[in-house]
Amino acid sequence: MKKNILILLSIICLNANAASMPETSRDIKLQVERSNTPILRSGILSIPVEASIDGTIVSVSFLSDLNATVRITSIETGKIVYEYAYSAIALSVLPISLDCEDLGDYKIEICYEDTVVYGEFVLC
Secondary structure (H helix, E strand, C coil), rough: HHHHHHHHHHHHHHHHHHHCCCEEEECCCCEEEECCCCCCCEEEEEEEEEEEEEEEEEEEEEECCCCEEEEEEEECCCEEEEEEEEEECCCCCCHHHHHHHHEEEEEEEEECCEEEEEEEEEEE
């Protein structure tokens, strides 16, 4: 009985510690802003890029070969803080450091072919 209580208390403590650990990496939800190319596959929206933020590093993951322009803009000021034309190969990752930028709300836009996808994130 004491062993069961000890195990139960250990599990509760582990769960409490896991819940209090700060989340470092967050996915940036990308949405299609404009596209003249059908991007539906089997009825499911297919975007060939993903983005996430971990601290001050934004990572753009390319799921297929693309020639893309990646732009990050401060929502508060409208200032473009990053812009880069990138020839990506499938499964490559473009890390973007925002160390020198102010904390706040930002928008990422990824333009490829005739498609623009975007997402918003907070740099904190």
